[in-house]
Amino acid sequence: MADDFNIVVASPRHLSLVETWAGRNEATHTLLKTPRDPSHGTSSGQYWAALNGQEVVAIASIELNSEHVGYVNCVVKPGYLRQGIGSRMIEYVLSQPSVKNLAHLHAVVDPTNIAAQKILNKDGFSRVGNDENGNLEFARHAQK
Numbered sequence: 001m002a003d004d005f006n007i008v009v010a011s012p013r014h015l016s017l018v019e020t021w022a023g024r025n026e027a028t029h030t031l032l033k034t035p036r037d038p039s040h041g042t043s044s045g046q047y048w049a050a051l052n053g054q055e056v057v058a059i060a061s062i063e064l065n066s067e068h069v070g071y072v073n074c075v076v077k078p079g080y081l082r083q084g085i086g087s088r089m090i091e092y093v094l095s096q097p098s099v100k101n102l103a104h105l106h107a108v109v110d111p112t113n114i115a116a117q118k119i120l121n122k123d124g125f126s127r128v129g130n131d132e133n134g135n136l137e138f139a140r141h142a143q144k
């Protein structure tokens with residue numbers, strides 16, 4: 001499956017489709033609506049969708065806060081987990097020129113989310129602490 005889908009810039013229709021299967025997922029709430037911590041002051045975001053035909057099987061995003069720190073996020077549709085889609089989506093986001101230019105990337109994950117931690121470690125992120133909700137915060141800084 002991981003090689004069978006297309007990644008496209010997400011349209012509003014893609015984002016609304018995701019809400020049908022991930023509306024109550026906290027990560028998706030963060031992804032689609034508001035920053036987890038309003039003090040991050042998210043100012044802009046880019047979103048990508050993984051499509052299997054017309055079906056949205058994952059969504060990934062980068063949101064910038066006012067200090068130009070990029071927050072990476074990804075949600076894979078239940079039923080499509082553990083097929084390498086999350087890994088490929090995050091690698092795709094990290095390879096985008098607009099993302100490569102960012103000096104500081106962060107990601108916030110639930111401590112129980114082993115898959116996200118594996119993906120972030122594999123992509124050069126390190127644990128930098130916990131947020132105020134007990135989630136793990138990861139960061140990757142560009143080489144000077």
Ligand SMILES: CC(C)(COP(=O)(O)OP(=O)(O)OC[C@H]1O[C@@H](n2cnc3c(N)ncnc32)[C@H](O)[C@@H]1OP(=O)(O)O)[C@@H](O)C(=O)NCCC(=O)NCCS
Nearest residue numbers: 027073074075076081082083084085086087114115116118
């Ligand atoms: C995090 C998430 C995107 C991963 O998506 P995925 O497509 O299932 O992940 P992958 O199939 O690419 O797996 C990545 C790695 O985690 C491992 N993995 C996947 N699910 C796992 C699980 N439940 N337990 C342990 N390891 C797991 C895979 O074996 C793979 O390891 P490898 O690189 O050593 O082979 C998905 O779990 C999700 O949507 N979670 C909810 C949203 C969220 O919390 N996002 C986190 C912000 S980045």
